[in-house]
Amino acid sequence: MKRIVFILALIASPLWAVQPDEMLDDPVLEDRAREISQGIRCPVCQNESIDESSATLAGELRIVLRERLVAGDSDQEVVDYLVARYGEFVLLNPTKTGANLILWLSAPVMLLLALAIGFVTLRRKTAPPEALSAEEKAALDEIMRP
Template sequence: MKRFALILALLASPLWAVEPDEILDDPVLEERARDLSQGLRCPVCQNESIDESNATLARELRILLRERLVAGDTDEQAVDFIVARYGEFVLLRPDTSGANIILWVAAPMMFVIALGIGWTAIRRKKAAPTALSDEEKAELAKILERDAV
């Protein structure tokens, strides 16, 4: 039973695309590189991190990231270097500041506006007509008498 659980755990775990020749000798630097590469998008695959992607460009980005860490860059400096070269598109979770705030706020605001329009439309449909006044009843009676003749 333990073997079956181990096999299931291995099959369920993601397959990393990091190749053995990319792995750093220093385990601390390698762990930092793995953590950072989980937050960087592969420009080719677009929905995978560079750590998961088998694309050539993702491999180059993994190597570049490791080179920057070995050179002594902090995590932020290494990521900033890659973002400067490839743009914010390579971030799996872009910043929520500057012009990006419009993108982060637009969808919820549009949803709230749509709910407001829908609620207003439903309330208007449900509004019951008011009863006729005495003047309107007299006018209606005159119209009906003319049509009956």
């Protein structure tokens, strides 16, 4: 029973990150804020979105994000503002342009290269040796004789 409660607590823990005083009164704006904040990386936690993180900086970013939405910014303008301020590192899903394109394409290219090398290596394997000739059998018998 304790394990089930613990597992449920872990599953629900991201819900506790956003504090009630941070939430907007307008449910449409709050939904937009939650959607945007799920794609923004917490600079402290690094592999959590600011929506899931309970770090102080994540809370401040959530507040800034909501302030920008209340001011009338579009979703993209809010994201652009955060990227301009913290760099592209703040995006959990980085853009697929420029230098990032190399990172996005390197894994599939390396996989294809490894598969090609493996295929060529297996194809080059030599055939099993053929049966011994009569001369080789005689020489082997000579060697094996006590």
